[in-house]
Amino acid sequence: MALLVMKFGGTSVADLERIRNAAVKVKREVARGHRVIVIVSAMSGETNKLVGLVGDAASGAEAEAPGFYDAREYDAVVASGELVTSGLMAIVLQEMGIQARSWQGWQVPVNTTSAHGAARIESIPRENLDRKFGEGMEVAVIAGFQGVAPDGRVTTLGRGGSDTTAVAFAAALEAERCDIYTDVDGIYTTDPRITAKARKLDKIAFEEMLELASLGAKVLQTRSVELAMRNKVRLQVLSSFSDEPGTLVCDEDEIMETNVVTGIACSRDEAKLTLISVADRPGVAAAIFGPLAEAGVIVDMIVQNISEEGRTDMTFSCPVGDVAKAERALEAAKARGEFNYRELDKDTDVAKVSIVGVGMRSHAGVAQKMFKNLADDGVNIKVITTSEIKVSVLVDRKYMELTVQSLHDAFELDRAP
Ligand code: ADP
Ligand code: ASP
Numbered sequence: 001m002a003l004l005v006m007k008f009g010g011t012s013v014a015d016l017e018r019i020r021n022a023a024v025k026v027k028r029e030v031a032r033g034h035r036v037i038v039i040v041s042a043m044s045g046e047t048n049k050l051v052g053l054v055g056d057a058a059s060g061a062e063a064e065a066p067g068f069y070d071a072r073e074y075d076a077v078v079a080s081g082e083l084v085t086s087g088l089m090a091i092v093l094q095e096m097g098i099q100a101r102s103w104q105g106w107q108v109p110v111n112t113t114s115a116h117g118a119a120r121i122e123s124i125p126r127e128n129l130d131r132k133f134g135e136g137m138e139v140a141v142i143a144g145f146q147g148v149a150p151d152g153r154v155t156t157l158g159r160g161g162s163d164t165t166a167v168a169f170a171a172a173l174e175a176e177r178c179d180i181y182t183d184v185d186g187i188y189t190t191d192p193r194i195t196a197k198a199r200k201l202d203k204i205a206f207e208e209m210l211e212l213a214s215l216g217a218k219v220l221q222t223r224s225v226e227l228a229m230r231n232k233v234r235l236q237v238l239s240s241f242s243d244e245p246g247t248l249v250c251d252e253d254e255i256m257e258t259n260v261v262t263g264i265a266c267s268r269d270e271a272k273l274t275l276i277s278v279a280d281r282p283g284v285a286a287a288i289f290g291p292l293a294e295a296g297v298i299v300d301m302i303v304q305n306i307s308e309e310g311r312t313d314m315t316f317s318c319p320v321g322d323v324a325k326a327e328r329a330l331e332a333a334k335a336r337g338e339f340n341y342r343e344l345d346k347d348t349d350v351a352k353v354s355i356v357g358v359g360m361r362s363h364a365g366v367a368q369k370m371f372k373n374l375a376d377d378g379v380n381i382k383v384i385t386t387s388e389i390k391v392s393v394l395v396d397r398k399y400m401e402l403t404v405q406s407l408h409d410a411f412e413l414d415r416a417p
């Protein structure tokens, strides 16, 4: 019997009415002869609320940053949102005459590393689920976003992690498809909240989606795309509020035609830090970025500029939420005499805008066109990075939306290839 994974995000399970609406879609698949694994998120807003409570309880702690307090207890609290929705979904399905049962992460089990707050799934043994399916269970409703560490404690997978739960189940149980139901009816050329001209894509290549996700398009968690790509999971994003066809994430060679630029992503809460006048000598980058890595600062873009004879300025970007951590780590390393700098310049009002497309590999002038467009809009570029299939720029946060809209027009993303 073919098995299907259906994941419902926060807005799709925001209240009982929506849970019933989602359950109707599940019932339809059961009627088609599928066994179904349903993955649920917490009700929308719930995880934010729980994260806030943890921050309030640990006085002075930064709510978004486990590490300032006992991360095991952060997970104990934050994982609870999904327990509620999984139980409610199972009840609603039972009311519809379906043999459904809820499962918490440890019951499956979803085995993860012990990196609380950002755990990685290591294995999902299928025996328990298979046995229950054998005994007549039609639908397993799994609490997304959570797992169990080797020591038996509950873990969470990082924000947006129930996408990854879904793909991991699809891979472990060799599902026919992994359907991600959300509040948009597919993957668009850019976040449809930023421009009404955003166009829904029928298909997108794994690599492009991986870039878009890691550059800020939160429609799928990055790790879920990585897992799907590696395990060849057929991944689809579609709406839980309509029956429109969604977007298939697939291999590049399944896509006939694409624009040079497939999509635009942006990330609002970025910061730029510059260490002014550090010694220009071998080992200085290692000396700076070592302590940052140890402090858990997620460093993104890096630029080094020669400022004066024998000195250099080192600029890097990181999430705004990591700035305090970065500052502390740099100052401590400086105090230990590991390196020196004259000043630490902070710019916490920047955002990152990125264009992505596999077509860039074979087209020249794409970056130039992007830069020219920003110049025409009078938007200053603060940092640039590129890879084979993307160009990213850091700009003042107040220009983020404008930049996305303008680039969307310039690359004519509203037109199908
Ligand atoms: P869920 O709660 O279902 O996981 P998310 O809020 O995590 O939903 O993701 C869906 C949201 O992602 C959409 O509402 C949309 O605003 C945003 N988004 C960002 N970039 C894109 C894109 N390129 N295509 C579609 N949605 C996008
Ligand atoms: N509820 C979790 C979050 O808000 C996981 C998810 O929705 O994917 O991050």
Ligand code: MG
Pocket: 009, 160, 163, 218, 219, 220, 221
């Ligand atoms: Mg999500």
